[in-house]
Amino acid sequence: MARNKIALVGAGNIGGTLALLAGLKDLGDITLFDIAEGMPQGKALDIAQASPVEGFDAVLKGTNDYADLKGADVVIVTAGVPRKPGMSRDDLVGINTKVMRAVGAGIKANCPDAFVICITNPLDVMVGVLRDAAGLPYEKVVGMAGVLDSARFRYFLAEEFKVSVEDVNAFVLGGHGDTMVPLVRYSAVAGIPVPDLIKMGWSTQEKIDQIVQRTRDGGAEIVGLLKTGSAFYAPASSAIQMAESYLKDKKRVLPCAAYVKGAYGLDGLYVGVPVVIGAKGVERIVEIELNADEQKMFENSVGAVKALVEIVKNMDATAG
Ligand SMILES: NC(=O)c1ccc[n+]([C@@H]2O[C@H](COP(=O)([O-])OP(=O)(O)OC[C@H]3O[C@@H](n4cnc5c(N)ncnc54)[C@H](O)[C@@H]3O)[C@@H](O)[C@H]2O)c1
Ligand SMILES: O=C(O)C[C@H](O)C(=O)O
Numbered sequence: 001m002a003r004n005k006i007a008l009v010g011a012g013n014i015g016g017t018l019a020l021l022a023g024l025k026d027l028g029d030i031t032l033f034d035i036a037e038g039m040p041q042g043k044a045l046d047i048a049q050a051s052p053v054e055g056f057d058a059v060l061k062g063t064n065d066y067a068d069l070k071g072a073d074v075v076i077v078t079a080g081v082p083r084k085p086g087m088s089r090d091d092l093v094g095i096n097t098k099v100m101r102a103v104g105a106g107i108k109a110n111c112p113d114a115f116v117i118c119i120t121n122p123l124d125v126m127v128g129v130l131r132d133a134a135g136l137p138y139e140k141v142v143g144m145a146g147v148l149d150s151a152r153f154r155y156f157l158a159e160e161f162k163v164s165v166e167d168v169n170a171f172v173l174g175g176h177g178d179t180m181v182p183l184v185r186y187s188a189v190a191g192i193p194v195p196d197l198i199k200m201g202w203s204t205q206e207k208i209d210q211i212v213q214r215t216r217d218g219g220a221e222i223v224g225l226l227k228t229g230s231a232f233y234a235p236a237s238s239a240i241q242m243a244e245s246y247l248k249d250k251k252r253v254l255p256c257a258a259y260v261k262g263a264y265g266l267d268g269l270y271v272g273v274p275v276v277i278g279a280k281g282v283e284r285i286v287e288i289e290l291n292a293d294e295q296k297m298f299e300n301s302v303g304a305v306k307a308l309v310e311i312v313k314n315m316d317a318t319a320g
Helices: 013-024 039-054 089-110 123-134 146-161 194-199 205-216 218-226 233-247 292-319
Strands: 005-009 029-033 060-063 074-077 115-118 141-143 168-173 181-189 252-261 267-278 281-285
Touching: 005 013, 005 089, 013 029, 013 039, 013 233, 029 039, 039 060, 074 089, 074 233, 089 123, 089 292, 115 123, 115 233, 123 141, 123 252, 123 267, 123 292, 141 267, 146 168, 146 181, 146 205, 146 218, 146 233, 146 252, 146 267, 168 252, 168 267, 181 194, 181 205, 181 292, 194 205, 205 218, 233 252, 233 267, 252 281, 267 292
Parallel strands: 005 029, 005 074, 029 060, 074 115, 115 141
Antiparallel strands: 141 252, 168 181, 252 267, 267 281
């Protein structure tokens, strides 16, 4: 059986990490695309030279030519600009919208049958711009953020409860911004809901509230420490989990920025919700029940995403 092909558009911090992980996990052949000349070629060669040591067989190619995306089964997009300390993700909207349109055109022309995972920020809006430019079916274009935000939430909870990260389940919904909604009620250790663990004396409401806020600020915490860019190891791991679920038809239930029309009272918007990812792409939107507080937080987050969508529309109107 021929190997799958994973194309990585953007070969920077996340792109390079994605290439290494895709190799280590034997996901297939890997093409690294970037506008920077030499850099994707250099990273591809470097990772190829790690393959004999790590024991994986994959063709690794670096390129500056969109034609090399041909035949890609999965495309993961990180092209664009990350934020620096003092910036919000939303500050990237102007520059990264232009990048998403160029990348969308490249995907449309070369691999319209691929499953596309967008990572570029501001995420929920960029995945919509990318989808529109690529013209792919909505279920084949999805954004990565919820897996990352939930992983942060899980990690902080595991630290607090002093248990394995593997036993902590947690969901973060909504837009990938300051208004994201970590759902305490749907978070659990080995099936025991967090509110029950508070009653059992494992933690306090105050500490859980602090963890919720730290999760919301998770990206900014790392930007503040790195100073020159943003997180890239955990974002790459998160996108690889989504790609693997598609390629292996695992039907994982993962929080992703998916196009929601009908569910959650939404009328067609990319925003973070739990979905099932399988061989057909986003196979199902999982509509969970939200209580009044959760609903209010979710609506607030949806409002923030919609406001940014309007900014993109106004940019277009101004540009004529
Ligand atoms: N969704 C999330 O959860 C999440 C997490 C982390 C980072 N991000 C975002 O991902 C993006 C990438 O982050 P990074 O750390 O890899 O940044 P990076 O600067 O290391 O890499 C970005 C790469 O994109 C390339 N690029 C720029 N314009 C391009 C174009 N038109 N076509 C192709 N390539 C182009 C650059 O040359 C660079 O190599 C940023 O927007 C960042 O905010 C999102
Ligand atoms: O915080 C950022 O700008 C990058 C990313 O969205 C993250 O959450 O790490």
